[in-house]
Amino acid sequence: MRKNETVRAALALAIRANLPVLLWGAPGTGKTSTVVALARQLEMPVEVVVGSIREPSDFSGLPVVRDEGTWFAPPRWAERLASAESGLLFLDELTTASPAVQAAMLRVVLERAVGDLVLPGRVRIVAAANPPGLAADGWELSAPLANRLVHLDWQVAADDVAKGFVHGFGAPGAALVAAPTRTRIAAAKAQIGAFLRVRPELVLVVPDTPERSGRSWPSPRTWEMAAIAIAAGAANGSDEAVVAALVIGAVGEAAGFEALSWLRNLDLPAPETLLNDPAAPLPDRADRLHALLGSLVAHVVADGSTSSWERAWSVIARVAAATPDVAAASAQTLAANRPAGASLPVSMLALAPVLRSAGLMP
Structure with missing residues (x-):
């Protein structure tokens, strides 16, 4: 061109x-x-x-x-x-x-x-x-x-x-x-x-x-x-x-x-891949994890379904286990966009301290 x-x-x-x-x-x-x-x-x-x-x-x-x-x-x-x-x-x-x-x-x-x-x-x-x-x-x-x-x-x-x-x-x-x-x-x-x-x-x-x-x-x-x-x-x-x-x-x-x-070197999995396979490999660099979770939460919020919201917590919990500071911002955004009728998944409990500090969980 x-x-x-x-x-x-x-x-x-x-x-x-x-x-x-x-x-x-x-x-x-x-x-x-x-x-x-x-x-x-x-x-x-x-x-x-x-x-x-x-x-x-x-x-x-x-x-x-x-x-x-x-x-x-x-x-x-x-x-x-x-x-x-x-x-x-x-x-x-x-x-x-x-x-x-x-x-x-x-x-x-x-x-x-x-x-x-x-x-x-x-x-x-x-x-x-x-x-x-x-x-x-x-x-x-x-x-x-x-x-x-x-x-x-x-x-x-x-x-x-x-x-x-x-x-x-x-x-x-x-x-x-x-x-x-x-x-x-x-x-x-x-x-x-x-x-x-x-x-x-x-x-x-x-x-x-x-x-x-x-x-x-x-x-x-x-x-x-x-x-x-x-x-x-x-x-x-x-x-x-x-x-x-x-x-x-x-x-x-x-x-x-x-x-x-x-951006050309990110090579991140698609949000749908992570939601369908919670055990999918995750990048090990903090900057790539930030980009990955940001894209995942954006997809889930736009989708608006209870199922994708609940499944996203499994991915965030995996990140939080190794790098809680990376997971914190995405966890707060996801919690603030909880669909009506969505139940709190067990994986969300690991993030309770982060969510309480943000006033998003009693």
Whole structure:
């Protein structure tokens, strides 16, 4: 898969997973054409908002005095998206938007709020920017705004342009991309959490220069986005390069490559395997046990059945016998999600001290 095919596939995956994305690339290279074509493929109405010609009030709302107080009226583009109840908001030319406009965009990207209007959850956000050196009167992207986006580097090749002229500039198969389930997202978060236990210094790495702070860097927010990207990739059987582009686009190259390498070497049994065979072999490393139990509990909570909840305790008890500190967090989460009518299995008694300390057992 060529570089730009990877980026197009990553963009389609991010849109379905509701990850806000920023495409970095030179002017005139087809970013807008691709986003608009993707929106058509996904049957989403699209609103293109050019940052360089907007004012802060176009995002924070224009104050209007009413009898009951002041209302921050949203612009027409936001009202159209709200009326459609879904769609794609394309924020173009971010680096030519002034710092004041970038600041006003923060709530739009993070909270989907435009003035006093909250955009529906089905509205997706994609942005585009030229590197400041290629943008007329360009500014570096502010760190708070950059940390709310997955950054993808847009490249162009003659073959891509030729195909785009004939077949359009969307992404092949974009309409077939599925959103990740809550179970997959919870399992991916558990794996990222296990990785961060091993590398706690990567939880937050604030860049020390404006250039670096305007791109992707690790924070709790971006690690969550990385986990959602991993879940989306698993849900669609995506190419490894596509998932890697999104993970690196969320947390940066150094942290992203390290996390992907760690995840590639996990080699954990599936939760269903552990539930059906409580004596199945368990990994001996603490980080892998954290990832394993996190995925198991996420699966059981999503399943919601009494049977899987009761059987999961046998696995947690086995881990607790050797490494109780690893089992503690998963035991607390499992106990807090007890299905109605589920009985307390005998294996749970070994964890009674842990559960009592958490206030989850008398």
